[in-house]
Amino acid sequence: MRFASFTHDGRQSFGLIDGDAILDLGSLTGSGLRQALAAGLDNALARKGEARRLPLDALTLLPPIPDPARIICVGRNYLDHLTEGKNADLPAYPGLFLRFASTLTGHRGPILHGPASDNLDYEGELAVIIGKPGRHIARADALGHVAGYSCFMDATMRDFQAKYSATIGKNFPSTGGFGPWLTTSDAVGDPGEGLTLETRLNGATMQSSSTAKMIFDLPTIIEFVSVFTPLEAGDVIITGTPEGIGRARKPPVWMRPGDVVEVEIEKVGLLSNTVVAE
Known part of the structure; x- marks a missing residue:
């Protein structure tokens, strides 16, 4: 459904x-x-x-959950993405940062290109939506807390991320494309078994990978997150991006006003956003 x-x-x-x-x-x-x-x-x-x-x-x-209490994002969660960032050291635990609900925009909504930076990058990701609340969730029980999945465009001001933090670089207004809908977990299955994930910019494939390549799979992430915060129905976990980001290309590829960026995930859906000057 x-x-x-x-x-x-x-x-x-x-x-x-x-x-x-x-x-x-x-x-x-x-x-x-x-x-x-x-x-x-x-x-x-x-x-x-x-x-x-x-x-x-x-x-x-609108974003499937327009008003989540928590948007918890995992960084550096695909090995090839680590390598393209010239840092192949495997992390010992999931690296987390937060997004604000005010940064979300729905399917066909605008990704805002702010005047503060020209380094607007794309990151296609799998979004996980919690359905059953819990705290100290055991790995074996983790997928039972998932209501469903969606697509996410984690658009990032790379220079702000590099100079200050991921939280600042990823919390500009209307930079979190989220949608088009919530596809229930029974229709998707276990993402750890591998869902094809593609990001396209103006029709050109920029990222093509599988969710099976995550360093930390979804049960591990849910178990880890639920140690420090109780998870509630409607909370959103963004699971990281694979290789192919614009910053790692030579020359770098930045999104510009008028660009159309798409994230398509097997069994989940197709999210499309247009970049618009703020």
């Missing part, structure tokens, strides 16, 4: 994707997708027969 958050006629809601339409569940539950996950999606699905059917092309898609 696939669930999306959206706006329609000035109203925000969420629903179940059904072909070329969405069944508007939010108008029945009076909640967003994060709240519906916390209450149990079965409660919302039990009323899908009452839901209004809205055509997808009449909606503006």
